[in-house]
Structure formats: structure tokens, C-alpha cells
Amino acid sequence: MITVALPKGSLLKDTIRMLQGAGLDFSGFLDSSNRQLQIVESSGRAQGLLVRAQDVPVYVEYGQAQLGIVGYDVLYEKEPNVAQLADLGFGSCRFSVATKKDGPYRSALDLPPHCRVASKFVHSARRYFQSIDLPVEIIPLSGSVELGPITGMSEAIVDLVSTGRTLKENNLMELEVLFESTARLVAHPLSYRLNVDNLSEYVDLIRQQVLVVA
């Protein structure tokens, strides 16, 4: 029996739809009365683990799940030791540098050296500013990053932007898009190479789903 790690939150609905198309039904996780984090699929061929998006690569890396679905942003931040098998196309958002709309900056390179940048994605933010050779101080926040520029704690933020509503409401604007993120299919490298429990069959079925949708 294979185990699939599913991400809680915004990617869950599309994840379940895509797995259903591949013959794996985990729609029980969408039931609002459900408190189970671990359910066995009706056919008994697979079990699902419902975990935080950031934890999906952890379960896959440790081989506790053979497959997982997670946003590229999480993979970029954590650089986990997992096999990236497919871009699933949904859950698309931008990973951006943003700052105050009425501020003096029009690109990331305009930011003053050694300024402060708040982010939930400390590692990704640091990598980006290193790549443009701008020394900045990253302030690690775990939520409501937009408060950084509003309170004056930071000049800019690095965050995920989907609709742009939060930025707009807080009078912020995107300076630079670092990359576009979408949901990815990942696998435990060894399980995938050894084709444990016919893993490749599920991978093929999920890949076909991507083509159907596209």
C-alpha cells in the first residue's frame, strides 16, 4: 500500500481532484466533520496523510509517504531530498518582492544596501538577494508579513502573491517576481527508483491527469 501526503490549505481541493482522476479517492479529507489526518482509500490500495504544506516534503523525504503534492515555493525554500516528478499546473502564484506603493523604489535593486526585508521564506529571500548581490537583513516572520513595511520594521517583503488582494489592501506593490509557483508531484527517491508497490503506475496516471487538464 502506498502512502500519499496531501497538503492542507489552498492546494487541497485540486490535489484531491487530481488524485481522484488517477483512481485514488481521498475526498473524505474535504468532509468538514472529518478530524482524521490519516485515511485509507476505499480500494485499500493507498493511504492519505493530511499534513501542513511545509511538512509534505518531510514525510516524503523520510519515506513515510512515497508520494506527495506540494507547492514549488515550499520545495524552493526547503530544498528537500525528494524527486520532483511533475508540474501539476494548479495552485499558481507568484513569489515576489514587494514594497510600499508610495515608496521610492521601482525595482529590487533600488532597495538600499543593508535594509530590512521581512519574509516567511527566509532561505529563499536570502538566496534571491545574494543572487542580485544586494546585502540585506532578513527578518523572519511567520505570518502577516505585510505588517513589515506598514509598521516601518522593513523596507520590503518577500512573499507569495496569488490574487494580489492582500498587497492592494495594504498599499503595497510588487517590485519583482522571483518565480512562479505551482503544485508539484514529489516522490521518495529510493521508493521511486525501486518502483515500490508499483509507484510508477500512479505517477503515470497523475501525469495523464495533467495532460487532460491542460
Place this chain on the structure above:
Amino acid sequence: MITVALPKGSLLKDTIRMLQGAGLDFSGFLDSSNRQLQIVESSGRAQGLLVRAQDVPVYVEYGQAQLGIVGYDVLYEKEPNVAQLADLGFGSCRFSVATKKDGPYRSALDLPPHCRVASKFVHSARRYFQSIDLPVEIIPLSGSVELGPITGMSEAIVDLVSTGRTLKENNLMELEVLFESTARLVAHPLSYRLNVDNLSEYVDLIRQQVLVVA
């Protein structure tokens, strides 16, 4: 005008009650229709920032807030550079090592060397196992840590326990209590020492509240 960082979540209600007792009314944050993360108190003497509990010490450390209220667990994990001024007495919970109820372990020292321990509090967990001289591998999870022992990914977890309901539901039991956590009043060290905006007056009023409650 001073700024106070208030923690979202389980400590918010008691935090607001205690600040009200000290003459600072941030009850607007309890209004379910409120989307503001920053409100100025009716008297105009103070502003409140509503942030994630883990971010409270960040705002205080950077001087963006002169005062903050946060659980001791967060302070123990992050060791931020803030002044700890008072134990506020509420929000008490235990920081514990737990494992499967039907497992072979009856104390933390029974755990096998190099076993895996899942935790949201990586730094605190590491410090604890170093203090008992037991080498373990800490698996960083961001939520639903109880899945660690259930899925077999880890032998034990280190987590906050308040009612014990989650442990019970997942057939886990506490092996060891590392410490008891309660809400603490913290201040920006320099602002406190220089008594910016009569900070010490608010600190005294909040301390009196603790005595009233106790």
C-alpha cells in the same frame, strides 16, 4: 505613543482582558468582522499590533513594539533579545515529551539513542535531549506533530500540551514535562531602560493586574 504586540490565537482573549485592566482597550481585535492588524486605542495613547504568537518577540526585539505578550514556550524556543518583565499567569500549558501509550518507553531516558523525535520546537527539543545527554534526530514539523509516532516516522514528539485531548485522541502519553509555560510580558530592552513614553507606568499597571487575578 507606545505600541503593544498582541498574540493571535489562544492567548488573545486573556491578553486583551489584562491590557484592559491596565487601561488599554484593544477589544476591537476580538470583533470577528475586524480585519485590521493595527489599531489605535480609543485614548490615543497606544497602538496594538495583532501578530502571530511567534512573531511577537520579533516586533519587540526590533523595537517596533515596546511591549509584547507571548507564551514562555516561544521565548524558550527563540531566545530573543527582549526583557522578560512579568509572568502573567494565564495560558498555562506543559511542554512535554510524549510517545505511544502502548510503546515500551516510560521515561525520556528509555528512548533509544539516535531515535527520531518530531517537533515544531526544534531548538527547544534539541536543548532538552542535549541536557539529558541522549543523541536524537529531531524531525522539524510545522503542525500535527502527533502524526510522527502514529505513522512510525518518529519514536516520540516534543510539543505543547494544554488539555491533553490531542494526545489522548491519538493514543499518546506524556513521558516527561520539560517545563510549564504561561503568558509573559516582554519589552524592548532599550525602550524599557530609557522609559520611553512612560513605559514603566504601563508595566506597573499590568503587573498589578496579575496580582488582582492571583
